[in-house]
Amino acid sequence: MNHSTVSNTEVVRLITIPISHYCEKVRWALDLLKIPYVEEQHVPAFHRSVTRKYGGSSVPILVAKSSIFTDSTDILHYLNTISLSGFCLYPEQAELLREVEELEELFDTRLGVDIRNWGYYYRLDNRQTMRKAWCKGTPLFERVGFEIAFPFISAKVRQLYSITAESAAFSLQGIREVFEIVNQRLADDRPYLAGDRLSAADLTFAALAAPVLQPREHPVLVAKIEELPIDMAAVIKELQATVAGNHALRLYREQRQVY
Template sequence: MDTPELWQFTSSHFNEKARWALDFKRVPHIRHSLIPGFHVPVIKRMTGKTHVPVLKLNGAAISDSSKIIEALERAYPEPALYPADPDERRRALELQDYFDEELGPYIRRWIFYVILPYPQFVRAAFVSHASPAAQLAQGAMSPLIGVIMRRQMNINPATAEIARNKTLAAMDRLEHEVRPSGYLVSDRFTVADLTAAALLSPLVRPPEFPYKAAGPLPEPLAKIRDSVSTHRAFRWTLETYRQHRGESAEVATQANVSRIKTDANRTANTGS
């Protein structure tokens, strides 16, 4: 079996969801960290689409974090993220779908609305892993990239307010769903817990998140984080990361490092 390969953005919450599943299952894998915008030709060649994460597993390129976890459950069943009990499994998958649809897109829109006026912070979060040439190219194009992101993600004051309300509603739902055990389903960590915690990570910013942005948070984001820091969902996310995030299972090979640099330089030079 070939070593699985994950194509990712370092700071994306849906990418963190797939990455966490690989690490939780202790699956040795190679990571290809791409630059938003410049990633399009690379991913489109693989899947015909443009979104990450993408996992190459047993010759297949799998996109969508939930489908990636489903494939990992089949290929690496232990430790399981899906409960064995049918009713508990149904509940875990329903909660995964809820947070995927009702939290993931909205917290992303809200956070980007807040941080896009701070291009240096965005660059540190998404591009610090790349070669100097690629970082320069992204810096030069950051105003254009910001315009494109606002258009593609429908980011404006009105939609940001909707996104804020949806995020807070999802946090309230999480608070309601947590069982006496501290988990969302029964008495153990499942795909539901992983999904909710990973998708809240851009706001909560737990210390165990594997990629740290250099420098302080932009003041508006710091204020938002402080305003929700006493919410049970916020504290639950911190505790879930502390207990279950664990160490990386990434395989750091020289071939992988060279390939990442080549991809970054190619996209920086072509811009397509």
């Protein structure tokens, strides 16, 4: 359990796949806002038996006393209302709020999807890598099931997301385009993407970009850059050197506290 020292507070339940960058987005928000939670981790495919019960097909899912949330942005909006830290992920000023929500939508619908597909192209067939990515903290029977069903799960994921060399190249172009948007927003040494403090836009960008930046502070990432395929490592080094990449890495260094 996280934040076990907090008393008289609801403990929410977070259902995840360990490596999911959308789950990292919510996990980070929970830690940042000092909201106590229990994380329940599952191997892909096996997670469906749990998410189905809550009306979702994917993760993250947040189970709270008041409701069940099956979308990462909906979860962050809810967490913002029960924060124990006095910190707000969404500004009150209407214009800033609009900017934050538009950026969060951009990162969710474009960056997160492209990074997932690009990363899976290189690593999906590597059993050892995917064991670390998918199995950390999961139930024993799921870890055993992974060993038996890995070829099927891997093939199913590749088919589900239409992962090919061509789609990976297209996804990489999309990643670079979003990074350039962030580069431009951070021009003139702006400290954050909207306003003068960390918001859901910054957190979402950093969490979803983590697989192509490999921040040392990430709680789940499974490989060192020198262990990655040469082409993959070259892209990571390229993006780490950008203004956007430096922004996300700084946020991990300064703001990603794991309790």
